[in-house]
Amino acid sequence: MTLDPDRSPLARLRERLERAVRHPSSAVSRLSYARTSVAFGLVGEPSTVTALLDRNPPEIVADASAEVRIDLTREQLARFEVGELAMPQAVVTGAVAAHGPVRKYLEVDAILRGLLAACDGREPQDGHRSDPAAAGSIPFAEADADLMAIRTTGLRKAFGRNEILAGVDLAIPEGVISVILGPSGTGKSVMLQHIIGLMSPDAGDVLIRGRPLSRMSRSEVLALRREIGVMFQDGALFSAMNVYDNVAFPLRQHTDLNDREVREVVMDHLDAVGLATATHRMPNELSGGMRKRAGLARALALNPGILLCDEPDSGLDPVRTALLGDLLVEQHSQYGGTMVVVTHNVALAKRIADHMSVLWRGRVLEAGMASDVLASDSAFIQQFLAGGSVGPLGMDA
Numbered sequence: 001m002t003l004d005p006d007r008s009p010l011a012r013l014r015e016r017l018e019r020a021v022r023h024p025s026s027a028v029s030r031l032s033y034a035r036t037s038v039a040f041g042l043v044g045e046p047s048t049v050t051a052l053l054d055r056n057p058p059e060i061v062a063d064a065s066a067e068v069r070i071d072l073t074r075e076q077l078a079r080f081e082v083g084e085l086a087m088p089q090a091v092v093t094g095a096v097a098a099h100g101p102v103r104k105y106l107e108v109d110a111i112l113r114g115l116l117a118a119c120d121g122r123e124p125q126d127g128h129r130s131d132p133a134a135a136g137s138i139p140f141a142e143a144d145a146d147l148m149a150i151r152t153t154g155l156r157k158a159f160g161r162n163e164i165l166a167g168v169d170l171a172i173p174e175g176v177i178s179v180i181l182g183p184s185g186t187g188k189s190v191m192l193q194h195i196i197g198l199m200s201p202d203a204g205d206v207l208i209r210g211r212p213l214s215r216m217s218r219s220e221v222l223a224l225r226r227e228i229g230v231m232f233q234d235g236a237l238f239s240a241m242n243v244y245d246n247v248a249f250p251l252r253q254h255t256d257l258n259d260r261e262v263r264e265v266v267m268d269h270l271d272a273v274g275l276a277t278a279t280h281r282m283p284n285e286l287s288g289g290m291r292k293r294a295g296l297a298r299a300l301a302l303n304p305g306i307l308l309c310d311e312p313d314s315g316l317d318p319v320r321t322a323l324l325g326d327l328l329v330e331q332h333s334q335y336g337g338t339m340v341v342v343t344h345n346v347a348l349a350k351r352i353a354d355h356m357s358v359l360w361r362g363r364v365l366e367a368g369m370a371s372d373v374l375a376s377d378s379a380f381i382q383q384f385l386a387g388g389s390v391g392p393l394g395m396d397a
């Protein structure tokens, strides 16, 4: 694989959008995939944007370079500002105008589908309404079921008589930060190992971008792992290599970049995680937080479409956890993609999650946009969020 410097996430997005404009009938899947890099947004300087917002209904425009531009109505802008419609990045003819976390991106997708269908003069094939203003909120479960970054269907796993996963149906949307939250010992790490293909289920399946792991050959699973970066609890650094070589390792293994190009990518990532001056340190000379940040830089080195973070807060104090959470959000807004964070840390989950799945007793108890899950009236969720000792969750439950 060659990493073409011209093929930045933005360049790749542009390509996909161009294809989507040329072939609107395939726009839904292409745009859904495009969400993994960056997506949608306001166009132009704030004053231009305001002028554009006066147009009603919103419109989609292919400019000279076939860039897709999306103008929002005033009503949509208001929701954008209060965070309901925040989008990862806005594109101005190839330049990033603004960025922030995705919140209700599925609503945005409904709008996009409508816009594209309107642009093509046809109704979208999946029956979604073409009037973007009327698209409104669509229930999470109905949206893009086949276009989730990760899905598990009826996943079961037992160790002896100890059933850990009892039919887990998980759906992780593309392009956002998803937190898998649950009490200790509930099987979060076991789930993660199934997703990477390191553990096989007793029943059920894992689908990565629609591709079932059960039907993949070993070489396909290995290739898939290159699309998935993993940040392990302790960083999982090679103890005999310094920080620089640890981050360079996947690039040397899986790309044909020359030394200068490797250096550029490595230093870019180390700089982003605040370790640019620690290149020569060995893992045992790093603090726990530094090891995690080095692990994050390594996990991102190949620019994976999906990043899995296993308990990134383990062993960190609350302040370091908050700082690491902010770093994850920052990295996500910079690189895009789907980020999955497994944790039992409620404060971290609240800080970073766009989407949340709560695991309990081997199943997904509740899942959806983080704000909805946090407002759940489930007794278990309320107890877990509050850290209370009274409720359905006991020592062994």
Ligand SMILES: Nc1ncnc2c1ncn2[C@@H]1O[C@H](COP(=O)(O)OP(=O)(O)OP(=O)(O)O)[C@@H](O)[C@H]1O
Binding pocket: 159, 164, 182, 183, 184, 185, 186, 187, 188, 189, 190, 191, 311, 343, 344
């Ligand atoms: N390879 C294994 N063999 C036997 N039991 C295992 C194995 N891996 C995990 N388990 C058991 O599965 C259960 C769930 O473990 P897991 O590490 O997934 O929990 P978790 O939700 O990640 O917990 P925590 O938040 O404390 O890390 C535990 O009881 C653990 O002992």
